[in-house]
Amino acid sequence: xxxxxxxxxxxxxxxxxxxxxxxxxxxxxxxxxxxxxxxxxxxxxxxxxxxxxxxxxxxxxxxxxxxxxxxxxxxxxxxxxxxxxxxxxxxxxxxxxxxxxxxxxxxxxxxxxxxxxxxxxxxxxxxxxxxxxxxxxxxxxxxxxxxxxxxxxxxxxxxxxxxxxxxxxxxxxxxxxxxxxxxxxxxxxxxxxxxxxxxxxxxxxxxxxxxxxxxxxxxxxxxxxxxxxxxxxxxxxxxxxxxxxxxxxxxxxxxxxxxxxxxxxxxxxxxxxxxxxxxxxxxxxxxxxxxxxxxxxxxxxxxxxxxxxxxxxxxxxxxxxxxxxxxxxxxxxxxxxxxxxxxxxxxxxxxxxxxxxxxxxxxxxxxxxxxxxxxxxxxxxxxxxxxxxxxxxxxxxxxxxxxxxxxxxxxxxxxxxxxxxxxxxxxxxxxxxxxxxxxxxxxxxxxxxxxxxxxxxxxxxx
Numbered sequence: 001x002x003x004x005x006x007x008x009x010x011x012x013x014x015x016x017x018x019x020x021x022x023x024x025x026x027x028x029x030x031x032x033x034x035x036x037x038x039x040x041x042x043x044x045x046x047x048x049x050x051x052x053x054x055x056x057x058x059x060x061x062x063x064x065x066x067x068x069x070x071x072x073x074x075x076x077x078x079x080x081x082x083x084x085x086x087x088x089x090x091x092x093x094x095x096x097x098x099x100x101x102x103x104x105x106x107x108x109x110x111x112x113x114x115x116x117x118x119x120x121x122x123x124x125x126x127x128x129x130x131x132x133x134x135x136x137x138x139x140x141x142x143x144x145x146x147x148x149x150x151x152x153x154x155x156x157x158x159x160x161x162x163x164x165x166x167x168x169x170x171x172x173x174x175x176x177x178x179x180x181x182x183x184x185x186x187x188x189x190x191x192x193x194x195x196x197x198x199x200x201x202x203x204x205x206x207x208x209x210x211x212x213x214x215x216x217x218x219x220x221x222x223x224x225x226x227x228x229x230x231x232x233x234x235x236x237x238x239x240x241x242x243x244x245x246x247x248x249x250x251x252x253x254x255x256x257x258x259x260x261x262x263x264x265x266x267x268x269x270x271x272x273x274x275x276x277x278x279x280x281x282x283x284x285x286x287x288x289x290x291x292x293x294x295x296x297x298x299x300x301x302x303x304x305x306x307x308x309x310x311x312x313x314x315x316x317x318x319x320x321x322x323x324x325x326x327x328x329x330x331x332x333x334x335x336x337x338x339x340x341x342x343x344x345x346x347x348x349x350x351x352x353x354x355x356x357x358x359x360x361x362x363x364x365x366x367x368x369x370x371x372x373x374x375x376x377x378x379x380x381x382x383x384x385x386x387x388x389x390x391x392x393x394x395x396x397x398x399x400x401x402x403x404x405x406x407x408x409x410x411x412x413x414x415x416x417x418x419x420x421x422x423x424x425x426x427x428x429x430x431x432x433x434x435x436x437x438x439x440x441x442x443x444x445x446x447x448x449x450x451x452x453x454x455x456x457x458x459x460x461x462x
Contacts, residue, residue, distance in 0.1 A: 026074055032067075033071055033075040034079075036079070037060075037079050038082075040063050045091075048090075053091045053105070056087060060116070064076065065123055073121060073125075076124050077117065077121075084109065084116065085098070092109070135256060139256065139260050142264075143267065146268075150267065153275075156279075160177050163243075164193045170260070174196045177242075178241055179191060184211075202228050205223045205230055206244060209232045209242050210242050212232075213234050215229065216230045227246055229246075230242050235270060235272075240273060309346045317339070319335050366408075368405070369404060370407045370410065373396055376394055376396060380392065380433070383422070386418070389422065390427070392430075393433070396434070400436075400437065401437075405442075414446065424448075425451075430449055432446075
């Protein structure tokens with residue numbers, strides 16, 4: 001298993017893994033600027049007789065420009081103002097006053113002040129742009145490393161292990177990963193890869209973040225007294241889990257850190273969703289393979305069963321035709337029952353094969369012109385024995401035209417409906433077969449007087 005490289009987020013002072021860098025403290029920078037300007041003033045005061053006021057102004061200007069490389073705009077402005085005033089007070093005649101009697105000195109003072117501010121501002125702006133670029137590169141590198149490791153994770157457990165390591169290194173925090181135990185129920189037992197457990201008082205906060213799909217806990221407007229920041233992992237309308245972060249820093253994250261945390265959460269959620277879809281696809285593939293194997297076995301068994309059935313049917317027919325020795329009536333009845341059972345079993349096997357072919361999509365109708373009256377009469381004749389206990393009537397509309405259909409398949413469908421009607425209705429009840437034209441099409445119907453179908457069975461039948 002590859003280790004997560006944390007060097008790019010820990011070493012620099014303004015690394016991504018720190019909420020607030022020391023150089024972002026304005027008061028410390030102002031104090032530093034004041035100390036440097038005063039420290040430069042002391043030796044210059046003793047060198048005043050040798051240098052004169054104008055070279056000292058250039059030295060002050062150089063100090064302001066150099067400090068702008070390390071401090072912000074506000075401290076740079078303070079350094080420029082202090083150096084200008086100290087130059088006027090300590091080195092520009094008349095000394096120990098802020099009065100300028102010489103017009104040339106006044107022009108020089110004004111130009112010095114403007115140049116110091118402009119150079120300090122430009123230097124500070126360049127430094128800020130460089131720092132922003134460096135931080136952007138660090139954030140992009142952190143996101144790239146996370147995305148690469150998540151894409152290479154072969155299982156959910158290894159994926160979450162990489163998630164915890166990246167979050168721990170990048171944000172300098174302890175991490176707890178909570179996954180749902182069901183569609184809308186969050187499990188409060190952190191994943192084994194987590195570095196700490198969610199305690200009882202924090203569990204309702206994690207549940208709130210999971211249910212509402214918004215961050216909660218520390219540094220948020222929802223239960224900010226908590227020690228943990230809870231961020232939901234969302235993709236669209238799906239919430240795949242919650243990540244708890246217990247930061248070592250006590251100050252709130254700055255804007256770049258919030259954006260990076262949101263980007264991490266989005267990448268992690270997408271990786272979890274891909275893993276879920278991959279597992280679902282593998283399950284579907286396994287089910288399809290199992291279904292294919294079942295159909296293959298069913299086809300093989302059905303064909304193998306038909307062979308002994310044909311042998312039994314032929315043998316019983318030969319027994320009935322025997323003249324010597326003559327069979328008793330009881331023996332003949334038994335042989336007739338065997339033949340009837342063989343015919344029923346052969347028909348059942350044929351139906352199983354038909355269903356298998358239908359589900360596999362290999363059945364192609366052979367269309368031709370069919371006489372509806374002949375179709376119904378043939379179906380009634382084939383099911384005459386099964387319908388013997390019922391009063392069957394056929395209502396066929398006169399003048400029905402020839403229809404384009406598969407005669408054999410349509411006959412099989414009618415025979416199945418009639419057989420079901422005879423089997424599932426009491427003896428003596430009426431069964432009605434009808435054929436008519438409705439809305440430009442042929443309507444075939446088989447109606448009985450049985451108990452009907454339960455509503456929950458309709459989706460499974462049709």
